[in-house]
Amino acid sequence: MTQHPLLTIRDLKVQFKLREGLIRAVDGVDIEAHSGKTLCIVGESGSGKSMLARSILQIVAPPGRVTDGQILFTRPGNETVDIAKLDPKGKPIRAIRGRDIAMIFQEPMNSLSPIHSVGDQLVEKVLLHHRIGQKAAIERAVNALDKVGIPNPRARLNNYPFELSGGMRQRVMIAMALACEPALLIADEPTTALDVTTQANILELIADLQKELGMGMVFITHDLGVVAEIADEVAVVYLGRVVERGSVDEIFYNPQHPYTLALLSSIPKLGARRARGQRLHAIEGMVPHPLNRPSGCPFNTRCGEARAGICDRVDPTTLELTPSHFVACHMRDPAVTRTLAEVTA
Numbered sequence: 102m103t104q105h106p107l108l109t110i111r112d113l114k115v116q117f118k119l120r121e122g123l124i125r126a127v128d129g130v131d132i133e134a135h136s137g138k139t140l141c142i143v144g145e146s147g148s149g150k151s152m153l154a155r156s157i158l159q160i161v162a163p164p165g166r167v168t169d170g171q172i173l174f175t176r177p178g179n180e181t182v183d184i185a186k187l188d189p190k191g192k193p194i195r196a197i198r199g200r201d202i203a204m205i206f207q208e209p210m211n212s213l214s215p216i217h218s219v220g221d222q223l224v225e226k227v228l229l230h231h232r233i234g235q236k237a238a239i240e241r242a243v244n245a246l247d248k249v250g251i252p253n254p255r256a257r258l259n260n261y262p263f264e265l266s267g268g269m270r271q272r273v274m275i276a277m278a279l280a281c282e283p284a285l286l287i288a289d290e291p292t293t294a295l296d297v298t299t300q301a302n303i304l305e306l307i308a309d310l311q312k313e314l315g316m317g318m319v320f321i322t323h324d325l326g327v328v329a330e331i332a333d334e335v336a337v338v339y340l341g342r343v344v345e346r347g348s349v350d351e352i353f354y355n356p357q358h359p360y361t362l363a364l365l366s367s368i369p370k371l372g373a374r375r376a377r378g379q380r381l382h383a384i385e386g387m388v389p390h391p392l393n394r395p396s397g398c399p400f401n402t403r404c405g406e407a408r409a410g411i412c413d414r415v416d417p418t419t420l421e422l423t424p425s426h427f428v429a430c431h432m433r434d435p436a437v438t439r440t441l442a443e444v445t446a
């Protein structure tokens with residue numbers, strides 16, 4: 102029997118119908134996530150990372166809506182469910198949220214209640230998804246806090262979120278997310294708001310827990326340094342499209358899409374000396390306004406390799422370079438480059 106990926110997203114579209122026009126926040130995305138592996142979704146602000154993540158739990162806020170595509174979730178040993186077809190308020194998706202698929206966010210206060218103690222929130226979460234008694238649930242809550250490295254966890258049960266530091270709150274949110282041992286964890290920039298040291302500690306904690314629990318993880322970030330540290334697979338997104346995806350080695354050692362190349366060259370090199378006042382290399386141009394998407398390849402307006410007549414007119418198809426490496430770029434398509442060479446010869 103072939104093993105299904107934990108999550109298979111096919112041709113997913115998330116749109117906002119506004120009076121001013123239609124925003125295609127996610128515009129035909131294909132990705133897969135596997136048990137025990139981390140898929141990083143990387144891209145600049147506004148590329149649709151959060152909407153992609155939120156659609157997996159059907160928590161896109163109106164007027165945003167999943168308009169097309171499949172979100173196939175297969176918990177090992179269970180039937181495959183197409184989450185895209187579920188009612189965002191219905192019982193089936195509410196049973197999946199938190200139990201099978203958990204999510205952590207940049208700002209823990211968004212997922213923690215300010216008026217309930219850490220212990221009450223953790224115990225309630227455990228009781229919601231498990232048929233166990235109050236005493237056993239409290240023990241689970243203590244274990245969960247212990248697991249995320251919170252000292253003296255039994256005493257912390259009585260604390261309110263505002264009594265904890267930012268790093269500790271993030272640990273509590275992770276404990277809440279993992280209390281029910283989900284098969285899939287979605288992490289939306291969970292370390293972005295933290296200082297560098299706390300960020301490193303939390304990343305290490307998430308990676309350790311993921312290995313221990315064998316969860317799949319979809320990790321959203323704009324930071325390629327984070328990707329290098331934790332990813333097994335990477336999807337590079339631009340204006341709601343996956344422009345390149347591959348194993349972490351393929352993306353870092355053999356990047357193909359001009360956008361991936363530009364992102365990689367914008368990372369400051371360790372030890373590289375910069376002349377005073379010299380700016381870091383940033384990607385040329387601005388991300389187009391979502392209501393004013395370019396035709397053809399979404400990146401053509403900022404791409405140094407773009408060729409008029411094709412890149413600004415025709416949507417590139419996704420090419421398979423290896424069984425795990427895909428790119429959507431005309432300039433990597435041998436049929437296109439051959440024709441261009443013949444025309445200019």
Ligand SMILES: Nc1ncnc2c1ncn2[C@@H]1O[C@H](COP(=O)(O)OP(=O)(O)OP(=O)(O)O)[C@@H](O)[C@H]1O
Nearest residue numbers: 117124126145146147148149150151152153323391
């Ligand atoms: N409530 C909304 N109304 C209209 N458009 C929205 C809304 N929320 C998001 N969008 C649009 O959807 C697109 C994708 O946004 P999204 O938040 O997913 O991007 P992102 O890559 O996560 O960016 P960031 O890193 O800044 O969070 C953007 O063009 C954004 O303008």
